[in-house]
Amino acid sequence: MIDLTLGVSVNALSSGGALLGRVGDEEVLVARVGDRFFAVGAHCTHYHGPLAQGLVVGSTVRCPLHHACFSLETGEALRAPALDAISCWRVERRGDTVFVREKAEPPPAARPADPRRHPSSIVIVGGGAAGLAAADMLRREAYEGPIAIISADPDPPIDRPNLSKDYLAGEAQEDWMPLWPPDLYAQRHVELVLESRVVSIDPAARTLALDNGTRRDFGALLLATGADPVRLTIPGEGGQVLYLRSFSDSRAIVERAGTATRVVVVGASFIGLEVSAALRTRGVAVDVVAPERVPLERIMGAEIGRFVQSLHEAHGVVFHLGETVASVAGRTVTLSGGTKLEADFVVMGVGVRPAVALAEKAGLAVDRGLVVNEFLETSAAGVFAAGDVARWPDPHTGERIRVEHWVVAERQGQVAARNMLGRRERFDAVPFFWSQHYDVTIRYVGHAERWDRVNVDGSLDARDASVSFMREGKRLAVATVSRDRENLEAEVELEGTTAAR
Numbered sequence: 001m002i003d004l005t006l007g008v009s010v011n012a013l014s015s016g017g018a019l020l021g022r023v024g025d026e027e028v029l030v031a032r033v034g035d036r037f038f039a040v041g042a043h044c045t046h047y048h049g050p051l052a053q054g055l056v057v058g059s060t061v062r063c064p065l066h067h068a069c070f071s072l073e074t075g076e077a078l079r080a081p082a083l084d085a086i087s088c089w090r091v092e093r094r095g096d097t098v099f100v101r102e103k104a105e106p107p108p109a110a111r112p113a114d115p116r117r118h119p120s121s122i123v124i125v126g127g128g129a130a131g132l133a134a135a136d137m138l139r140r141e142a143y144e145g146p147i148a149i150i151s152a153d154p155d156p157p158i159d160r161p162n163l164s165k166d167y168l169a170g171e172a173q174e175d176w177m178p179l180w181p182p183d184l185y186a187q188r189h190v191e192l193v194l195e196s197r198v199v200s201i202d203p204a205a206r207t208l209a210l211d212n213g214t215r216r217d218f219g220a221l222l223l224a225t226g227a228d229p230v231r232l233t234i235p236g237e238g239g240q241v242l243y244l245r246s247f248s249d250s251r252a253i254v255e256r257a258g259t260a261t262r263v264v265v266v267g268a269s270f271i272g273l274e275v276s277a278a279l280r281t282r283g284v285a286v287d288v289v290a291p292e293r294v295p296l297e298r299i300m301g302a303e304i305g306r307f308v309q310s311l312h313e314a315h316g317v318v319f320h321l322g323e324t325v326a327s328v329a330g331r332t333v334t335l336s337g338g339t340k341l342e343a344d345f346v347v348m349g350v351g352v353r354p355a356v357a358l359a360e361k362a363g364l365a366v367d368r369g370l371v372v373n374e375f376l377e378t379s380a381a382g383v384f385a386a387g388d389v390a391r392w393p394d395p396h397t398g399e400r401i402r403v404e405h406w407v408v409a410e411r412q413g414q415v416a417a418r419n420m421l422g423r424r425e426r427f428d429a430v431p432f433f434w435s436q437h438y439d440v441t442i443r444y445v446g447h448a449e450r451w452d453r454v455n456v457d458g459s460l461d462a463r464d465a466s467v468s469f470m471r472e473g474k475r476l477a478v479a480t481v482s483r484d485r486e487n488l489e490a491e492v493e494l495e496g497t498t499a500a501r
């Protein structure tokens, strides 16, 4: 790898290009934007993604793994899922050579735009992706008032997507899971109230009540209550049926998997299938029971659905499609068609519902989610919503949509935070999510609830493909396998397409 302190020819890089080198022991990315050169840390602060394989867009670089976006000028993590900045180095150009010099000091903290417009206090209901990203952004934006995160969970905000992936497979440690190190809450003066449920809100009086009987006032409120797993009543069930949403849910599955030989997973959803992959990694036999003809067909189309099914079958998962569970009795799971399966326990992955009960009770507008405008404001002044619970007007499809994607939840939390401080920033990010099955990751950018054509470029079987979902000739979404840069390019393309409103 080239030593960047010795200089790089300016001709080695065209505008928009980036090159990987090192300074001492650190890997550094040099990027060119027009006639300006930047040097930044080469790895994303989310999951260490290789930024050299990402995309330079304007004076930013985007990570190929989960689309975090960093400023090349300051290193700041402009868009989640990364929250922390990357390092920057000073660059000097002499003639046709660019030299990377010493590491630059991090930029000073932002000055509050106009503190007189800031709310007296901010309460965030929900200690998940959106809630934590909002608190993080409020402090980055130099909000100096009190911030409280109230969460029904017993654990601090954690990396929820990992609950069905490496953590469940036994390949990620407990201490990798928290989104913030434990002492950061005190350092950044964010009060974290755990195992506490907000039971009512009075938006006009700007107060809320907790399940322990206490009340709190707020200047502004963020509802980031996420979604709850759909729970089915199964005849005969007596503690063998587990769900997966929280850290404690995942720990419970890990504990039961320790002595299990066979598990039935109900639902061929992303979560059901990721749980299947994790359990197979632990050597547990898995049967998947689901009513659909092809897994994931409704969300990703039959092509990707069949590909994911064959991937799981190659790892020993047995599918029972077109079936549901009729009853559970001890270790016997009886399917609707009469088949009997053995299982030490059952994991349900049959979807989630937005957690709107609190908002509904407070009289906020609810329509298959908590309705927000483009600034993520609910129908009550001073009350915002973000994440799985929120249904927002998506400028790209021209429709009101609600999704269950980690990156969207965090980005909405960030935008809602800035808007609580008086910015009028529209939420216009193109939705993105990823899903991991063994050594294959699918990345999906855009949003297509309906499509009339699917274009497959490359080969899914060869694990090298880009699948476009089209409606009336317009590309609405793209799913890729092993084409991470193409997925970023599609994100940029989709950002440019805004439905007429």
Ligand SMILES: Cc1cc2nc3c(=O)[nH]c(=O)nc-3n(C[C@H](O)[C@H](O)[C@H](O)COP(=O)(O)OP(=O)(O)OC[C@H]3O[C@@H](n4cnc5c(N)ncnc54)[C@H](O)[C@@H]3O)c2cc1C
Pocket (backbone or CB within 6 Å): 125, 126, 127, 128, 129, 130, 131, 150, 151, 152, 153, 160, 161, 162, 163, 164, 196, 197, 198, 199, 224, 225, 226, 227, 244, 245, 246, 271, 355, 358, 386, 387, 388, 389, 403, 404, 405, 406, 407, 409, 410, 432, 433, 434, 435, 436
């Ligand atoms: C196992 C699993 C794997 C996933 N994998 C992926 C993935 O690979 N890629 C992807 O894009 N997305 C994935 N997701 C989805 C992603 O995690 C969600 O989209 C994201 O967590 C939503 O964030 P949120 O902040 O809206 O809600 P959450 O993260 O669910 O947080 C909601 C919080 O609100 C709290 N709460 C609810 N009601 C109250 C109340 N009344 N009072 C106080 N607190 C309350 C809850 O306790 C919780 O802390 C996964 C989800 C799960 C469960």
Ligand code: FES
Pocket (backbone or CB within 6 Å): 044, 045, 046, 047, 048, 049, 063, 064, 065, 066, 067, 068, 081, 082
């Ligand atoms: S590793 Fe960069 S966004 Fe996840």
